[in-house]
Amino acid sequence: MKAITSRDNPNVKRLHALATSSRERRSSGLTLLDGAHLVQAALDAGWLLREVVVSAQGLERPEIRGIVERCGALPVLQLTDPLFAHVSPVDTPSGILAVIDIPPSPMPKGLRDSLLVLDGVQDAGNLGTILRTAAAAGLKEVLLTPGCAQAWSPRVLRAGMGGHFCLRIHEHVQVAEVLRGYPGQILATGLGAGARPLYECDLRGPVAWLFGAEGQGLSAEVAALASGLVVIPMPGAVESLNVGAAAAICLFEQVRQQGAGGRT
Template identity: 90%
Template sequence: MKAISSRDNANVKRLHALATSARERRSSGSTLLDGAHLVQAALDAGWPLREIAVSEQGLQRPEIGAIIARCGALPALQLTDPLFAHVSPVDSPSGILAVIDIPHARMPKGLRESVLVLDGVQDAGNLGTILRTAAAAGLKEVLLTPGCAQAWSPRVLRAGMGGHFCLNIHEHVQVGEALRGYPGQILATGLGAGARELYDCDLRGPVAWLFGAEGQGLSDEVAALANGLVVIPMPGAVESLNVGAAAAICLFEQVRQRRADGRA
């Protein structure tokens, strides 16, 4: 393990750039995993790590020591606590970081199973939470329009808590092209003519779920793809739900129906 104590070190500058710059992540094709849980999730999923970095305090933690032992001959950097805080993508440094390559998911073709479409979701916490929910609900394909936050940014990864490693995440997708010929329902949430309550819908077959940005909702282009509109019943005095909560309710109502039908 290589010990580093200077901010002028090239490795420190590189890690700091990955933590803070979307442009650097795009140009290098790599990103940071922050925290023992996320690094462990990557290892459990067989996701290849390029290198790890640990803080002095992190070395004292048994769970981080176990990860280091598991990584074997993987390149490893030991940073002083102040340096680790400098390169950490979060306000409360976790003690361990890992560098991974950002996968290049191909444009999905011939989609036949349920799929999640996110249109302009810009909040990193919301995006990561929705990706984790999709993974928990058993979905495999996620399509993100160009207006979404960078799916593989450290903050989205941290919120996703390992869900990324169970999904095929397609960014900058032209959704109309991807869903051309889709055999199932294409559903959006919202009020409007012909909207049905979620719990009255038959969700046992494949569904392409469309969810829009936190404030603006779906763009006109994506909304026009829907062949059905659903509304989540809310008997309480609340006008709307956070997009993450709405996605979770819809996806797990589909899980419930499919389980009752013996399909999940």
């Protein structure tokens, strides 16, 4: 374990850049996992960690000490508490970070199972929550259009709570090309002509679910791909749902109809 006490240390500068700069993450191909739960989830999924970073105070916690011990010969940096706060991607430092490679994102081909398409979802919390929901619902493929937030940013990873490690996440996807010939339904939510209540739709087969940005919804290009439009019944006095809530309702209605078992 290497102790670091100076902000001028190259490792501190590198970690700070990974925490704050999407450009640095893209150029280096690296990102940060923040928090014991997320680092533990990566280890449980067999994800390769490049190094672990702990704060002096964090190392006093049995949970974090256990993770460090589990990492064996993996490089571990110990930072003073102020330095750790400086490199932390969140306002409340967790006491442990890990550096990982951002996985490659090849163009998906031959998609036949249910999947999720996110178009221009820019809020990190929403994106991470939706990815976690998709993993919980048993999906494997998620397609992100160029307007989405960076899926492997520390804040999206933190909101995803390990869901990333169960998914194949494809970024900067030209959705029209990828979904050409898709054998299932392609469904979007909305109030347009012909929209059917969600709970009256047959969702037992494969569905490509389309969800758009928080404000403007789906782009015209992606909306045009939908073979059907569904509406979530809302008897309350609100206009619409958060995109994360809408995605969860739709995905788990499909889980219900397919009779999928498992933990709640």
